[in-house]
Each structure stands twice: as structure tokens, then as C-alpha cells.
Amino acid sequence: MRVFFSAQHKSHSPKTFISKGKILESPEQPKRADILEKAARLAGHDFIEAKKYGLKPVKSIHDAGYIHFLKTAWSIWKTTPDSGTEIIPNVHPGRNMNASPNSIISLAGHYQADTACPIGEGTYEGIIASSDVAVSGAYAIMTDIKNGNSKSFAYSLCRPPGHHAFADQAGGFCFFNNAAIAAQVCLNNGAKRVAILDVDVHHGNGTQGIFYHRSDVFTISLHGDPLFYYPFFAGHRDEVGSHEGTNYNLNYPLPRGTNDKDYLSALNEAIDKISIYQPDVLIVALGLDASIADPLAFLSITSHGFFEIGKAIANASIPTLLIQEGGYISPVLGDNLAAVLGGFEEIR
Numbered sequence: 001m002r003v004f005f006s007a008q009h010k011s012h013s014p015k016t017f018i019s020k021g022k023i024l025e026s027p028e029q030p031k032r033a034d035i036l037e038k039a040a041r042l043a044g045h046d047f048i049e050a051k052k053y054g055l056k057p058v059k060s061i062h063d064a065g066y067i068h069f070l071k072t073a074w075s076i077w078k079t080t081p082d083s084g085t086e087i088i089p090n091v092h093p094g095r096n097m098n099a100s101p102n103s104i105i106s107l108a109g110h111y112q113a114d115t116a117c118p119i120g121e122g123t124y125e126g127i128i129a130s131s132d133v134a135v136s137g138a139y140a141i142m143t144d145i146k147n148g149n150s151k152s153f154a155y156s157l158c159r160p161p162g163h164h165a166f167a168d169q170a171g172g173f174c175f176f177n178n179a180a181i182a183a184q185v186c187l188n189n190g191a192k193r194v195a196i197l198d199v200d201v202h203h204g205n206g207t208q209g210i211f212y213h214r215s216d217v218f219t220i221s222l223h224g225d226p227l228f229y230y231p232f233f234a235g236h237r238d239e240v241g242s243h244e245g246t247n248y249n250l251n252y253p254l255p256r257g258t259n260d261k262d263y264l265s266a267l268n269e270a271i272d273k274i275s276i277y278q279p280d281v282l283i284v285a286l287g288l289d290a291s292i293a294d295p296l297a298f299l300s301i302t303s304h305g306f307f308e309i310g311k312a313i314a315n316a317s318i319p320t321l322l323i324q325e326g327g328y329i330s331p332v333l334g335d336n337l338a339a340v341l342g343g344f345e346e347i348r
């Protein structure tokens, strides 16, 4: 398996995570990618340094004001008197206030949906690199297709993840939506339809939001039931898309503790729907946090389950780009990545 990667992710190193009123260390640490890199190298996969594409592909998905905020926020913040070492919003416009933001504190509240996406000194460089990793994978797939290889596949080891990022809003460890950017690169380079299958334990709310009105990208997410789990305010079964995108968004909220067998049954149903859609490219938002051992655990997928997930996705026989999303540090994080990639390659 080709693995696209950039060590530049390390410049984004968030410190703070607030959960149920407790201030904790962010689980979205550079060490996550170290573990995933090591596991993929040990399994014999081929690493390719991501090319630098910069902002051009990002602009095809994200709002100009939001990009400007991410680019400039730190330089303003560091000169703000009495400011901390990370930009974390402490006020949001919410339901009852909607005046335009202008100060750095109000801009943070406007562009950062929650406290789980702190911005630090090297965040901007890290998130651009993560997008570059996704875009490199997308170009590799499209080049293969143009050369007649309909069995093309690759893995983009992105960090930080992207699927909670909307066109104009960060959230849940995510800033630029890597899978959405990659999908648009495919569409701009010959693909007519793209499906994004999100197997992260959290609903891909940003990806859903970006493509909610569109029929050229079919978004499907399997995730812990948002009645009880982040992102709470999206990911329910009745969210099916709107306007031209009606019936091109599909959610599978799953009960706490869902095991391999029940998960695979829902996954195979989702893959059948994707096959009917006949996309030119399948992008998999590959979270590994559905693991039973994940520190954010909600579902109960074993390493063998991840192997079967890899096989099921490969069985769809569609050119496929796997893009890393969540998955946090546990004794089996690396094993689970190796299992998905191994299962995929067993079929292809």
C-alpha cells in the first residue's frame, strides 16, 4: 500500500481538551501519527513524502474568511495581553446573538465550534501539511485511473484529522476537511461522482455539512449514536441531504457497545448503497476510534473487526483513497491500522 505522509504534522501539538467539565491533555497528539507511521512501516507499506499543494485545493472547499482566520490568528493572539498558550474560544454566538465578530476572541468563538480544536504556534503549518497529504493521495488515485488502473488504492496518513471541519468552522480536533478537499480534487480532475464513507466512531458532521446540498458527493457515516455522543447536534438518521443533495447523505447511528458482527452488517449495507451510486472514487474517512480499546470508546470493534472492515471496503472494487481521521492512543492503535490495511490488501 502506498502511504502518503508528512512529518510536518508535528508542528500542531494541541495541549488542552475539556471533557465533561474536566481539563485534560488533548488526545490528538503528534504521538498518534508516530504510532500509525511505525505500524505501517513495520507492515511493509511504502512511504511517499506528500507534495506541497498549499492553499489552492483548500480554497475549493473552505471559506476565505475562515482560511484567513487560521492563517493569522496566532500572530494576533500572541500579542494579545494576558493570553494563554493556545487559542481556545470562551464565548460563542450561540442561538441568541449574531453580531459580526471582529476581535480575536470573538473570531475564535465564531470560527471554532468547540474547545477541542485549540490553535497554537505551529497549527497552521500542521493543518496545511495534513491537507497536502490528502491531496497527494487524491492525485495518485486520479493518475492511476487515467492510466487505466481501476483497482487503484492508497492511504493518506493525515494528522490532524478533518471530518468535523465545516467549510467555515473548526471543531473536534479538525481544521481543514482533508477528505472533502481530496474529494474535490478528484472531481476537478476527471471524477464525476465521489463517495465518502466515514467509519470514524464520531459522525462526520463537517463532511456532511459541506456536501449536504450536492449530489456529486455521496456522504455516508457509521458512528456512535449522537443522541449520546459527540457531535450530538448532527448525525441522526433523518439527515438525508437537501435540495439537489436529497438522498445523497446517509447516517448509521449505532448503539453504544456495537460489536464487530453488527458493525459489519451495517457497513455492508452502506457499501451496497455506495455500489448502487457507482462512484468513480471511494474516499474512506478512516477513523480507528471505534476500537473497543480507544480512550474515547463508544463502539466495541476488535482488531479482527478492523481487518474485516478493510476487506469489506476492498470488496467494493472501487478506486479507493483511505484518509486517516481519528483513533487515539491505546495499546492496539497501530495494530488496528495494520489490520485495516492488511484486510484491504488481502482482497485487492
Ligand SMILES: [Zn+2]
Pocket: 200, 201, 202, 287, 289, 325, 326, 327
Ligand atoms: Zn473520531
